Amino acid sequence: MESLQVITTADGSHSLLNTTLNETYHSVHGAIRESLHVFIDHGLRVAEQKQPGKNIRVLELGFGTGLNAVLTLIEAKRQHLTVYYETWELHPVPGSLISQLNYGNALGDEQGFKAVHEAAWDNEVGLIPSFTLYKRRKDLLRDELEGSFDVIYYDAFAPSKQPEMWTQEVLRKVTSHLSPGGIWITYCAKGQVKRDLASFGLTVETLPGPPGKKEMIRATLSH
């Protein structure tokens, strides 16, 4: 059983601290700020610009507090995007902790945050007609992925805390599910991760990170 505590980050938004790993779910410099910068600005928006009007297939590892999912839902509503959002999570966060998180209020979408969490696990759920959410209780290290994705949000715990999620084998497995032109995006900036991604033939970019973090990685599969 994971041991989790609610914390407040620098932008006022909450996050969780996993006290077993001594690792937070988001940057202490601002959870919402980090997720917006990394996954929405440098992931989702870039995918949308590449193929405007296309149904965007997003894969997230792992779901955690649902912050990336609700931010993607909000962006989809604002920009009229059609999104299929599949997210994997091995240890779903208990509802008693989710109900303490201030994301609904901070983002002005209590209903969206609630809908993301009330959606059943292991079922495809249409939250709105243009947004399908598929939360899967799956283990990335053991279970097989299916299908291809335009954007992969790689939001595992840091390599120093959960190195098994960052091996060449696991990175190859995940990135082999990118569609042509697809984007794999993470907050991490580790050199070995960049070298592994490049060895798969992906185009690797080092981008400015969110507050408190100099750099982050984006890898793209060429057409």
Ligand SMILES: C[S@@+](CC[C@H](N)C(=O)[O-])C[C@H]1O[C@@H](n2cnc3c(N)ncnc32)[C@H](O)[C@@H]1O
């Ligand atoms: C950094 S947190 C994710 C934060 C999340 N994206 C959010 O917005 O709150 C990493 C997540 O990966 C999950 N995880 C750890 N090992 C996993 C595995 N083998 N398969 C799937 N998920 C895993 C953890 O339980 C945790 O929720």
